Amino acid sequence: MPKFDKTAPRPQMSKDTFKVLGRVIKFMFRDYKIHFFIVVVCIIVQAIATLVGMTYMKTLIDDYISPMLKAKTAAEEAGKAYIADYSGLAASLGKLAALYVVGLICSYAYNRIMVNVGQGTLRNFRNELFDNMESLPIKYFDTHAHGDIMSVYTNDVDTLRQFIGQSIPQLINSTVSFVSTLTAMIVLNIPLTLLSIFMAFVMMITTKNISMKSGKYFGAQQKDLGEVNGFIEEMLDGQKVVKVFCHEEKAKEDFGKLNDRLRDSAFNANKFANILMPINANIGNLSYVLSALVGAFMLIKGWGGVELGTIATFLSLNKSFTMPITQISQQMTFVIMASAGAGRVMDLLDQTPEKDEGYVEFVNAKFDSNGDLKECAERTGTWAWKHPHxxxxxxxxxxxxxxxVFDGVDFGYNDDKIVLHDVKLFAKPGQKIAFVGSTGAGKTTITNLINRFYDIQDGKIRYDGIxxxxxxxxxxxxxxxIVLQDTHLFTGTVMDNIRYGNLDATDEECIAAARLANASGFIEKLEHGYDTVLKGDGGNLSQGQRQLLAIARAAVGDPPVLILDEATSSIDTRTEKLVQTGMDALMHGRTTFVIAHRLSTVKNSDCIMVLEQGRIIERGTHDELLEKKGKYFQLYTGSFAEN
Structure with a gap:
């Protein structure tokens, strides 16, 4: 079976940033169109309120303060008392305050809505990722590190949180502010506006160049982070092996290399990203100083009818004009990180689901009074293949x-490397068929083909002639x-783990399955019996107890066909007898395929298939194969010699 290759070249980001993020936005729009429309309206209102507040300085100076000063000076020169009228100013300030309140409400509203949109979109992404993952073929999980897949759910999805919750509204806000401020600046003074545009162009060129340098490293950072997570998960799962073989120092060395590579890619990514905002901020300050100098010069010379209020307002607008560019440059770090994370998220979402072109269904059935087979809803113990034509x-x-029936089956995990050659076998209903042979001979591969975890290259596999x-x-x-050598138990009660084999099973059916599997004895001795909660893959149970639960889980489904893949190879002889008794009860009346290294467990098989390098080289009963004194004889006598 193909394995994940840690030495393979690391793929680089190949998708266009805007294309990937466009898919994220489209995904967000799918469920939050109205929310997003309200957000845009609120941002526009808030931007208008801010702009009006900034331009109000010109009104305050030119329409109120300057006229009052002139009137006061004139009154004093005429020897009259000056009584200022603040009613107009108060009314104007009241309107401005009301507008600011509206802007504040809109600002709070769109930020609050985007929190809901952001978290809801992340939830939908995780749901879609999990739904798609459940539809992927086994081959995908055999060829990808599980920790790297986990990193997509955690680190890569989390990069979208900042992008959706903050970067998108900030980018919209900055764009609206930029356009509205530019319009106001043009109205106030065109020469000063041209100067500000030139400095803004310098800022955008700087942002583009630095972002391009940091962007390529953010993709590497996300990939390296996935590899670190994959290695950590692998070490956690294999910690006993690490301890047994004193592999701690080598493990630390390998982790150090991966961690250093992550440090380097993260350093390079953030090195450029972190200098972007300070550079742009200083360019903005330079633009402000130049505008002040040029404006003051124009005011002194009396060029263009420039007034003091115009200069003061323009300088305020200049700050607001460069600020969106600075804010956009600040968000570019999160945009680039989101692009890298979104690329990996989309790669997982774009994986091709497991193909299923089948149309024959499995149904409960019963015989009517005429002896004809009919489909029924209740479980009768009789099953049928429903074949539409x-x-x-x-x-x-x-x-x-x-x-x-296997008829001339050829199979390879890759088309250029066939591992099973012309496999022919026939399992009659209720028979026990055993596969023996050296490691890598193809025993487990055959059972994977029965499940259609993989599809064959040539030949036919028929089930009841279909x-x-x-x-x-x-x-x-x-x-x-299926009962495997490595039993996986889920977090939940013992009853839940047994019911996993048939979600519709009642408690009584689960208990009956446990008794059939010889598991009820130890279950009833647990602290809470069938309600005992298992955690950590059943770490508080022995290997034999875990296997008995696996047998009970298979039994509760009452399947017509069983596959036992070295189910007793990792337990002691005493426990093996208990497990074997449970398996014998489960196998009764069912077609069973058994894979076993301990040949003593397959002596009573109806037929034993001996495999070597993907070919069946011998077949027959235990006694028949011993009489041939071939490969099986060598394996059998050798196994006893070892014992």
């Missing part, structure tokens, strides 16, 4: 018996009970 629209039912490619994969897998 497109040609005439009819539906036929074939009783499920558990007959499996090509399994015509059977819907969920229907096919419902008929198969």
């Amino acid at each position: 497109k040609e005439d629209g009819t539906v036929t039912y074939t009783q499920m018996k558990g007959e499996i 090509n399994i490619s015509k059977i819907k994969k969920p229907a096919l897998r419902k008929t198969l009970g």
Whole structure:
């Protein structure tokens, strides 16, 4: 089976930043169009309120303060008392205050809405990621580090939080402010506006150049972060092996290399990103100083009818004009990080789901008074294949018996490397078929083909005479009970873990399955019995107890076909007898495929298949194969010699 290669070249970001982020925005719009429209309206109102407040300085100076000063001076020169009238100013300030209040409300509203939009969009992303992940073929998980996939859910999705919640509204706000401020500046004074535009152009060129340098490193940073997480998860899962083989120093050395690479990529990414805002801020300050000098010169010379209020207002607008560019440059760091994270999120979302072109279904059935097989809703212990025929629209039912046939099957995990060659086998209903052979001979691969975890390159696999490619994969897998060497238990009660084999099973059916599997004895001795909560993959249970739960989980589904993949290879002899008794009860009346290294567990098989390098080289019963004195004889006698 192919494995994840840590030495493979790391892929670089190949998708266009705007294209990737455009998909994120489109995804957000899908559920939050109205919310986003309200946000844009609030931003525009808030920007207008801010602009009016800045331009009010000209009104205050030119329409109120200057006239009052002139009137006071004239009164004093005439020897008259001057009584100022502040009613107009008070009314004007009242209107300005009301406008500021509206702007404040709009600012609070759009920030509050974007929190909801941001968190809701992240939730939807995680849901879509998980839904798509559940539809992916087993091959994807065999060839990708699980920690790297986890990093997509955590680190990469989190990069979108800042982008959606802050960067998007900030970019819209900055754009609206930039356009409205530019318009006001043009109205006030064109020469000063041209000077400000030139300095803004310098800022944009600077932002572009620095962002391009940091952008390529943010993609590497997210990739390196995924690899670090993958390595940590691998070490956690294999910590016992690390301790047993005294591999601590080597593990620390390997982690140090990955961590250093992450440090380097993160340093390079943030090195450029962190200098962007200070540079732009200083360019903005330079623009402010130049505008003040040029404006003062024009005022002194009397050019262009420039007044003091105009200069004061323009300088305020100049700050607001360069500020959006500074704010945009500040957000560029988060935009680039979001682009890198979004690229990895979209890569996972774009993975091709497992193909299923089957149309034959698995249903409960019963025989009517005429002896014909009919579909029914209740569980009767009789199953049928529901086979619709497109040609005439009819539906036929074939009783499920558990007959499996391999006819000249060739298979390879890659098309250029075939690992199974011309496999032919026949399993009659209720038979026990065993696969033996050296490691890598292809035993587990055959069972993976029965499940259609992988599709074959050539030949046919038939289930009750039906090509399994015509059977819907969920229907096919419902008929198969699997007990693996490595048992995985989920966080939850013992009852929940047994019911995993059939979510519709009642408590009584789960208890009956546990008794059939010989698991009820130890379960009832647990502190809370079937309600005992298991955590950490059942770490508080022995390997044998975990295997008994796995057998009970397979039993509660009452499957017609069983696959036992070295289910007793990692437990002691005493526990093996208990587990074997449970498996014998489970196998009764079912077609069973058994993979075992301990050949003593397959002696009673109806047929034993000996595999070598992907080929069946011997087949027969235990006694027949011993008489041949071939490969099986060597394996069997050798196993006893070792014991």
